[in-house]
Amino acid sequence: VSAEQNLKDKGIVLPAPVKPVATYVRWVKTGNLLFVSGTGPANDHPAGKLGRDLTIEQGYEAARSVGLQILATVKDAVGSLDNVQRVVKVLGMVNSVPEFGDQPKVMNGCSDLMVEVFGDNGFHTRSAVGFVALPNQISVEIEATFELK
Amino acid sequence: LFSLWKEFTLGATQNLIDKGIELPAPGPNAASFVKYVKTGNLLFVSGHGPADEFPKGKLGSDLTIEEGYAAARSVGLAILATVKNAVGDLDKVNRVVKVLGMVASDPEFGDQPKVINGCSDLFVEVFGENGYHTRSAVGFVALPGHISVEIEATFEISE
Numbered sequence: 001v002s003a004e005q006n007l008k009d010k011g012i013v014l015p016a017p018v019k020p021v022a023t024y025v026r027w028v029k030t031g032n033l034l035f036v037s038g039t040g041p042a043n044d045h046p047a048g049k050l051g052r053d054l055t056i057e058q059g060y061e062a063a064r065s066v067g068l069q070i071l072a073t074v075k076d077a078v079g080s081l082d083n084v085q086r087v088v089k090v091l092g093m094v095n096s097v098p099e100f101g102d103q104p105k106v107m108n109g110c111s112d113l114m115v116e117v118f119g120d121n122g123f124h125t126r127s128a129v130g131f132v133a134l135p136n137q138i139s140v141e142i143e144a145t146f147e148l149k
Numbered sequence: 150l151f152s153l154w155k156e157f158t159l160g161a162t163q164n165l166i167d168k169g170i171e172l173p174a175p176g177p178n179a180a181s182f183v184k185y186v187k188t189g190n191l192l193f194v195s196g197h198g199p200a201d202e203f204p205k206g207k208l209g210s211d212l213t214i215e216e217g218y219a220a221a222r223s224v225g226l227a228i229l230a231t232v233k234n235a236v237g238d239l240d241k242v243n244r245v246v247k248v249l250g251m252v253a254s255d256p257e258f259g260d261q262p263k264v265i266n267g268c269s270d271l272f273v274e275v276f277g278e279n280g281y282h283t284r285s286a287v288g289f290v291a292l293p294g295h296i297s298v299e300i301e302a303t304f305e306i307s308e
Contacts, residue, residue: 021262022262022263022265022266022269022284022286023266023269023270023273023281024248024269024281024282024283024284025281025282025283026283027283028244028246028247028281028282028283030190030191030244030246030305031189031190031191035246035247035283035303036283037283037284037285038283038284038285038286038287049256091285093285093287097256098290131287131288131289132254132255132256132288132289132290133209133254133255133256133257133258133259133261133287133288134259134261134287134288135259135260135261135262135286135287136259137257137259141285141287143249143283143285
């Protein structure tokens with residue numbers, strides 16, 4: 001199964017990769033692992049906390065947007081998504097009020113996208129947890145690790 | 150030319166001396182974990198806090214961004230002390246791979262990146278281009294002992 005072909009077949013369009021706004025880089029390759037920095041959703045997704053400002057559906061859409069941004073970074077790093085062997089690990093950071101407990105449903109927005117694009121190789125280890133505050137109060141931030149061919 | 154190459158590629162220890170950066174003594178383990186684990190050519194470093202003299206509290210309510218930045222730099226120094234203790238010599242570090250910056254935050258505080266730059270800037274000072282790393286800088290509701298910043302990091306080590 002070709003990830004690039006999946007993108008075409010499903011009409012999934014990747015955004016332009018964003019530039020870091022502080023002292024870090026978007027990705028680092030070490031051995032056959034590619035580490036991707038914590039990434040936020042596109043600017044048109046509303047800021048705020050799950051459990052107060054946003055619905056689970058809005059959080060899911062934001063997490064999918066983050067996933068697209070991460071894939072754009074991966075493609076920028078290794079040239080083609082077909083150079084990805086599998087998704088290894090995802091840390092899903094959800095801007096949450098203390099009583100909110102549906103972080104997994106939010107993070108599925110990113111995880112479902114990875115499976116859409118990479119098939120069985122898109123399944124990954126994951127933590128989906130609540131954070132008291134994220135930069136500029138974005139709703140979701142996600143960092144990820146990929147194994148390369 | 151060799152000496153030039155050496156300066157740019159083997160310079161972390163020299164950078165510390167040139168910039169007058171002093172590393173603290175690596176601290177003892179405080180609970181049932183270790184400060185680092187090496188697997189393959191990766192070195193994982195546990196969450197570290199700042200030196201004791203840095204004020205406790207949350208960003209956005211108790212501390213300014215500048216105080217947070219200084220605390221994050223202190224954490225970076227503690228991490229480098231642990232790395233040096235682990236591999237003997239900072240010149241054995243190929244590059245910084247990843248940093249997770251955990252900032253004790255008021256719910257409405259959103260400048261975690263400016264705080265964690267205190268650590269990230271230090272790594273670039275010490276390792277040059279190889280000091281740049283992937284990063285998440287995010288807000289936590291409470292950290293051990295109410296420290297303001299905790300950071301964990303991953304390094305690639307040369308064999």
